[in-house]
Amino acid sequence: MNLTLKVWRQKDSDSKGKMETYVVSDIPEEASFLEMLDIVNNQLIESGGDPITFDHDCREGICGSCSLTINGVPHGKGKGITTCQLHMRKFSDGETIYIEPFRAKPFPILKDLMVDRSSFDRVIESGGYVSVRTGSAVDANSMPIEKDDADTAFDAATCIGCGACVASCKNASAMLFVSAKVKHLNSLPQGAPEKTKRVVNMVNQMDKEGFGNCTNQYECEAVCPKSIKAEFISDLNRQYGTAIVKDAIS
Amino acid sequence: MNLTANSFIKFYSSSIGKKVIVAITGLALIGFLLGHMVGNLKIFAGPEKINSYAAWLHSMPLVLWGARIGLLACFFMHIFTTVMLVIQNRRSKGSRYVYQHTNKASGASRTMIWSGIIIICFVIYHILHFTVRFANDYDSSAYIDTMGRHDVYKMLIDGFSWLPASLFYIFSMALLCWHLSHGFSSVFQTLGLRTDKTWGLIKASGYAYSLIIFIGNCSIPVSILAGWLT
Numbered sequence: 001m002n003l004t005l006k007v008w009r010q011k012d013s014d015s016k017g018k019m020e021t022y023v024v025s026d027i028p029e030e031a032s033f034l035e036m037l038d039i040v041n042n043q044l045i046e047s048g049g050d051p052i053t054f055d056h057d058c059r060e061g062i063c064g065s066c067s068l069t070i071n072g073v074p075h076g077k078g079k080g081i082t083t084c085q086l087h088m089r090k091f092s093d094g095e096t097i098y099i100e101p102f103r104a105k106p107f108p109i110l111k112d113l114m115v116d117r118s119s120f121d122r123v124i125e126s127g128g129y130v131s132v133r134t135g136s137a138v139d140a141n142s143m144p145i146e147k148d149d150a151d152t153a154f155d156a157a158t159c160i161g162c163g164a165c166v167a168s169c170k171n172a173s174a175m176l177f178v179s180a181k182v183k184h185l186n187s188l189p190q191g192a193p194e195k196t197k198r199v200v201n202m203v204n205q206m207d208k209e210g211f212g213n214c215t216n217q218y219e220c221e222a223v224c225p226k227s228i229k230a231e232f233i234s235d236l237n238r239q240y241g242t243a244i245v246k247d248a249i250s
Numbered sequence: 251m252n253l254t255a256n257s258f259i260k261f262y263s264s265s266i267g268k269k270v271i272v273a274i275t276g277l278a279l280i281g282f283l284l285g286h287m288v289g290n291l292k293i294f295a296g297p298e299k300i301n302s303y304a305a306w307l308h309s310m311p312l313v314l315w316g317a318r319i320g321l322l323a324c325f326f327m328h329i330f331t332t333v334m335l336v337i338q339n340r341r342s343k344g345s346r347y348v349y350q351h352t353n354k355a356s357g358a359s360r361t362m363i364w365s366g367i368i369i370i371c372f373v374i375y376h377i378l379h380f381t382v383r384f385a386n387d388y389d390s391s392a393y394i395d396t397m398g399r400h401d402v403y404k405m406l407i408d409g410f411s412w413l414p415a416s417l418f419y420i421f422s423m424a425l426l427c428w429h430l431s432h433g434f435s436s437v438f439q440t441l442g443l444r445t446d447k448t449w450g451l452i453k454a455s456g457y458a459y460s461l462i463i464f465i466g467n468c469s470i471p472v473s474i475l476a477g478w479l480t
Contacts, residue, residue: 006348006349008348019348069347069349071349071351072347072349072350072351073351073353098348098349100347100348100349103343103344103345103346103347104342104343104344105341105342105343105344106342168353169343170339170343170355170360171339171342171343172339172342172343172344173265173339173342203264203265203266204264206265207263207264207265210341210342211265211342212265212338212339212341212342212343213265213268213269213335213338213339213342214265214269215335215339215359215362215436216359216432216435216436216439216440217354217355217356217359217360218354218355219352219353219354219355221354222353222354223353229446230439231444231445231446231449233439234438234439234440234442234443234444234445235442236266236442237266237269237270237439237440237441237442238441238442238443239442240264240266241266241270241441241442244257244260244261244267247257248254248257248258
């Protein structure tokens with residue numbers, strides 16, 4: 001495959017970046033998107049150029065490291081996949097592909113396509129602990145959990161914290177991410193004792209990190225590689241409202 | 251009391267809190283639209299019905315002014331809070347994508363601020379036109395009916411007989427319903443009152459409500475321009 005790549009290049013977080021054009025040839029159709037970038041980088045290194053910096057780790061869609069906004073879509077076109085699961089056969093020969101970093105103020109660009117997503121780590125940290133019995137090992141299945149609740153919690157827990165929701169949102173809102181984390185722990189009896197505190201602290205931290213406000217456009221839901229549902233955002237709104245009322249009257 | 255005030259300030263300063271305020275004030279305005287439309291549709295029942303309806307409203311100044319002040323407060327809070335949200339959102343996004351792409355955001359949801367601004371202009375014009383009766387003679391003796399009441403029927407006929415006023419009205423109603431088509435379902439999303447099971451019904455109800463408001467309100471200037479109401 002022959003491709004024209006328009007890639008965002010930025011020296012460091014303080015520099016101004018710009019799009020640069022690379023004409024690449026002989027890319028195998030079966031290569032993944034990241035493997036295509038590996039090939040381009042090898043060519044750049046061989047010719048004495050500066051390779052394109054991008055995040056990646058597991059390359060099997062479970063770690064949440066890879067990012068990239070491809071032709072305006074975080075993780076590229078394709079339902080429920082991360083960039084590492086995107087293959088070149090989805091593109092046509094001769095196509096021009098725009099590759100940009102995940103854009104959001106709380107995700108500052110470190111270099112080229114690599115952004116700092118530690119704001120997500122701080123939101124998770126603010127969620128605090130879950131109370132568990134320590135000491136001797138607990139019997140498996142000693143705490144019955146209804147199947148529906150377990151399924152919902154698991155659906156929410158599939159969030160890999162990649163940040164595509166923030167990147168796709170025109171307001172850089174992190175509501176889908178925060179709602180998934182809150183839903184995960186607050187749906188289970190293990191997370192119940194800290195339920196109220198957790199939702200308030202996580203929303204406060206989300207605001208403190210400078211994420212924007214949700215305007216109910218559901219772009220996040222469309223790009224989420226784990227198909228987290230915007231229904232959880234509605235639930236987060238309810239849980240937060242309830243927590244504030246509880247706090248005011250108690 | 252102080253604690254409650256503190257809680258409210260904390261709530262309002264959060265992103266969800268501000269959105270809840272937008273949703274609640276929006277809901278109040280959505281409710282008003284239906285009441286206002288149903289009241290005005292009395293024009294089709296003839297001058298007697300609509301004039302006595304207006305006189306009845308004015309016979310309860312406390313209720314009337316309470317509603318007016320309440321609605322104005324909702325209107326103001328709705329606008330003020332959304333402007334604050336928009337400013338915050340622009341700041342949060344920072345840089346824009348070189349390659350712009352929209353996946354599923356509706357046209358209405360992406361133009362809420364613009365439809366909103368035109369609706370503000372319309373509301374100001376509409377209040378000056380029929381409520382304050384600025385720069386017209388709707389307060390003169392020509393607009394007193396045989397029972398000595400304000401002749402709302404004649405005022406509406408004369409007001410909408412001027413084509414530019416009617417066209418601006420219809421255009422604004424179209425934008426209002428465009429605004430509502432996103433706003434209605436958003437109220438349920440923001441107040442945490444929806445699940446995937448109810449979502450389809452909520453969205454369909456929003457579209458239906460917007461359409462009813464549009465058709466109901468526009469039927470008045472259209473009927474006047476067509477000469478069906480004289």
